[in-house]
Amino acid sequence: MTWRALVLVLLACPLFANDLTVAWISREPALEYVWGSTNPAVEGWPLVGSTVTWRAHVRNWSGSAATLPYVWRADGVEIARGNVTLAANQYTTVDLARPWSFTRERLSFAIADRSLEVFTDALAVGFWVEQSVYDHFRLLQPQFGMGSTGFEDWAQRTMAFYNDMAALAIYPETPNGVHDRYRLQKIVIVPDRTLPLNGLPDEATPGANGGTHPDKDDRTVDLMWGFRTEAWTTYRNTTDKSPSNAFYVGYNVLHELGHARYLVDIYAWDVLQRPPYYRINITENGAPIFGKYISTFRSPEQGLMNAQYTFLDRYSAIALNFIAGHRAVMGNYNEPRNFASFLNDFPRENRLTIRDDTGAPIANADVWFYYSVANGESWYATNYDDTPDLQLRTDANGQVLVGRAPFATDGKVVHTYGMTNGVSIVRVAQGEKIAYGFLESRLFNLAYWRGHTDFAEHELYVGVDCDGDGPRLVAPSWEAVSSDGNVTLDWNALSGATRYHVYASTNLGIPRVIATTADTQATVQLRGRTHWWVEAEVGVCGTRRSATGLVNAPEANVRRRAVRH
Numbered sequence: 001m002t003w004r005a006l007v008l009v010l011l012a013c014p015l016f017a018n019d020l021t022v023a024w025i026s027r028e029p030a031l032e033y034v035w036g037s038t039n040p041a042v043e044g045w046p047l048v049g050s051t052v053t054w055r056a057h058v059r060n061w062s063g064s065a066a067t068l069p070y071v072w073r074a075d076g077v078e079i080a081r082g083n084v085t086l087a088a089n090q091y092t093t094v095d096l097a098r099p100w101s102f103t104r105e106r107l108s109f110a111i112a113d114r115s116l117e118v119f120t121d122a123l124a125v126g127f128w129v130e131q132s133v134y135d136h137f138r139l140l141q142p143q144f145g146m147g148s149t150g151f152e153d154w155a156q157r158t159m160a161f162y163n164d165m166a167a168l169a170i171y172p173e174t175p176n177g178v179h180d181r182y183r184l185q186k187i188v189i190v191p192d193r194t195l196p197l198n199g200l201p202d203e204a205t206p207g208a209n210g211g212t213h214p215d216k217d218d219r220t221v222d223l224m225w226g227f228r229t230e231a232w233t234t235y236r237n238t239t240d241k242s243p244s245n246a247f248y249v250g251y252n253v254l255h256e257l258g259h260a261r262y263l264v265d266i267y268a269w270d271v272l273q274r275p276p277y278y279r280i281n282i283t284e285n286g287a288p289i290f291g292k293y294i295s296t297f298r299s300p301e302q303g304l305m306n307a308q309y310t311f312l313d314r315y316s317a318i319a320l321n322f323i324a325g326h327r328a329v330m331g332n333y334n335e336p337r338n339f340a341s342f343l344n345d346f347p348r349e350n351r352l353t354i355r356d357d358t359g360a361p362i363a364n365a366d367v368w369f370y371y372s373v374a375n376g377e378s379w380y381a382t383n384y385d386d387t388p389d390l391q392l393r394t395d396a397n398g399q400v401l402v403g404r405a406p407f408a409t410d411g412k413v414v415h416t417y418g419m420t421n422g423v424s425i426v427r428v429a430q431g432e433k434i435a436y437g438f439l440e441s442r443l444f445n446l447a448y449w450r451g452h453t454d455f456a457e458h459e460l461y462v463g464v465d466c467d468g469d470g471p472r473l474v475a476p477s478w479e480a481v482s483s484d485g486n487v488t489l490d491w492n493a494l495s496g497a498t499r500y501h502v503y504a505s506t507n508l509g510i511p512r513v514i515a516t517t518a519d520t521q522a523t524v525q526l527r528g529r530t531h532w533w534v535e536a537e538v539g540v541c542g543t544r545r546s547a548t549g550l551v552n553a554p555e556a557n558v559r560r561r562a563v564r565h
């Protein structure tokens, strides 16, 4: 036998490289959430001091059994070790008993060259996957060439990216980010075309299926998603290690899990003219205003629950922290009955200062509000007829009191199938001058959540055309590796932008501005695993944020060794 042949035999030995993976770590017993609980931060969780079992599910992909040493660690410190025999071609479990505490620990299980770390106080996620989807992942995930062995590793990568996003969702209202983390509690492999296992709940909205409700009766998890045979085509790009590739990371699933956690679609605040489901029938002198006075309106609140999945939007971050540490209460599927329960958190009274495109207040002007009404057969359908629903007048300061909810005649905003009414189209007429603007109920929510429950001030610009998108990142690519940390960050110019602020977070630390420039690139020195993004200043439109990028740089300055030639 040659040396080369011997090396090949060694590599072919079981349980090296990609022959095993730590698939998930469950917490046993698997407790059910309490339907309708008024104390979900306690109910449904283990009793403090009681013993829980952490169970590592290890998948051996090879045809031979093997006995290997393993180590459990808490916050990086070894707490248990042993040996386990992994049966061929199946899951083997390894248990660790510990007293339960709500104090967050990072618990990890390591075996051979594989390990998995979870947050002990995380919400429990369950994935149901039909056999051929599971097999498809097993066949194609390894083609990424990064040690991903199948569905389990993809699922854990997806959990990890969510947990990073939660840590980085730092806004004035969420100075410590989003509290909750996700932990995969179970993967259930089921025969093809069997999802949903137990039908759909009565309140399910159109489009509900085995993806949204894989097993509505399973209350052991806080969040669930199902992977149906029909959906496999979403998962087939084996080359693109980018956030937009669902087969690399399931940001699309994270968006849907956001709904299972009661979040709404931010893009429901967009206003489109796309008949028959999205209609703006307002006219000036008999002619439609769309295309002349207004164009499509897109909410500037970008992020996971809008169309940009690499970071948690501010609105959703705040809403998530209202239920921090809570188990599910009225459904762990998309959508639960507490869906959007925060949507009508409005200050009792609100005052708008109405400004023109230069920022000047528009005094003594007629202000008409047009509400959207039900429009039938589409998600978030909108319908603005030609009759104003509220007619007011600004004072000498361009200000007007609008009451609690100038969005609906019954004062109630809904985002649902067949209707959304979260935006009023506002017509402002001062003499011959006419301009339009869009007023989002989202802004009233934000003011209320900042503590202005009785009274809040808002500004509304009219006659300006603001795009909701932020700058688009160009380079470096996602997860690029820099050998020396000297990196040129590059993005596309955003129309109307005057300056760009580059933010960076090192190893999930507090994000900081590392460059401000009128240019569309910045050469910076990075350290460690760095998330970065760009915020553009766009005059009266405010600021617009890019997606998040990820660069791996050296942890610290590596002292150069003198090399003698």
Ligand SMILES: [Zn+2]
Residues within 6 Å of the ligand: 255, 256, 259, 264, 265
């Ligand atoms: Zn959605």
